Amino acid sequence: MSTRKLxxxxxxxxxxxxxxxxxxxxxxxAIPLMxxxxxxxxxxxxxxxxxxxxxxxxxxxxxxxxxxIGNHSLNHTCSRAFGDDPHARGLESLTLEDIEVxxxxxxxxxxxxFPRPGGRSFCYPCWQSHVGEGLTRQSYVPVIxxxxxxxxxxxxxxNHPLTCDLHFLWSWDVSRRTGxxxxxxxxxxxxxxxxxxxxxHGIDSGHLPVASVDFAELCRHxxxxxxxxxxxxxxxxxxxxxxVRNGV
Ligand SMILES: [Zn+2]
Numbered sequence: 001m002s003t004r005k006l007x008x009x010x011x012x013x014x015x016x017x018x019x020x021x022x023x024x025x026x027x028x029x030a031i032p033l034m035x036x037x038x039x040x041x042x043x044x045x046x047x048x049x050x051x052x053x054x055x056x057x058x059x060x061x062x063x064x065x066x067x068x069i070g071n072h073s074l075n076h077t078c079s080r081a082f083g084d085d086p087h088a089r090g091l092e093s094l095t096l097e098d099i100e101v102x103x104x105x106x107x108x109x110x111x112x113x114f115p116r117p118g119g120r121s122f123c124y125p126c127w128q129s130h131v132g133e134g135l136t137r138q139s140y141v142p143v144i145x146x147x148x149x150x151x152x153x154x155x156x157x158x159n160h161p162l163t164c165d166l167h168f169l170w171s172w173d174v175s176r177r178t179g180x181x182x183x184x185x186x187x188x189x190x191x192x193x194x195x196x197x198x199x200x201h202g203i204d205s206g207h208l209p210v211a212s213v214d215f216a217e218l219c220r221h222x223x224x225x226x227x228x229x230x231x232x233x234x235x236x237x238x239x240x241x242x243x244v245r246n247g248v
Contacts, residue, residue: 011230013189020200021207025204029212030200037219042123046076060113068120077094080092096140107147122144144167151167169195174199180217
């Protein structure tokens with residue numbers, strides 16, 4: 001194992017708090033709490049509606065406060081297995097070109113509102129990163145790798161900076177986890193010298209929720225231990241990991 005310094009300053013590991021689908025409880029509860037404590041995270045949006053400019057309006061202040069607004073694709077297409085209609089639009093019937101058109105248009109819209117010269121991260125809708133099925137099934141990770149600095153998938157352990165796939169970072173779905181569980185995951189990052197991505201949806205309400213008291217317990221822990229636990233948006237940690245890998 002390399003003796004190279006893997007994290008900046010005195011950090012023992014890194015944590016990225018990530019939030020999907022632009023839920024109102026994120027704006028109402030998570031962001032004010034994080035802003036009060038000076039913690040920043042990544043909020044993944046799908047700007048698909050006709051009035052996308054208006055829908056993105058509340059997120060401008062979030063971007064300006066230092067959070068990353070991430071790309072969650074335009075149409076949020078997942079497997080058709082979620083529904084009962086065999087003819088529904090699903091990843092099974094899309095091509096790699098379809099995916100590229102979709103994510104590039106989402107990026108055009110997000111860049112207009114939330115410019116990120118250093119690069120933006122992507123998050124696979126429903127944690128699924130394929131098109132086609134059976135013999136025609138293909139990964140669309142290479143498409144994402146052409147356009148984004150990093151991307152969030154799903155996995156089991158926190159990411160090692162020298163071994164992770166930056167375009168399929170492992171993450172934990174933390175819905176319904178307790179504050180103690182969440183703190184335990186953050187501490188696992190420190191003890192293993194790794195980078196953990198925690199996936200939130202609703203806070204108190206909405207789908208896959210975490211209770212606000214549990215979320216607050218995690219945030220207070222990250223604040224108290226900010227000298228040794230690096231809490232930062234996915235794109236920012238990815239930029240550091242790229243530098244480490246380049247030997248800078
Ligand atoms: Zn989603």
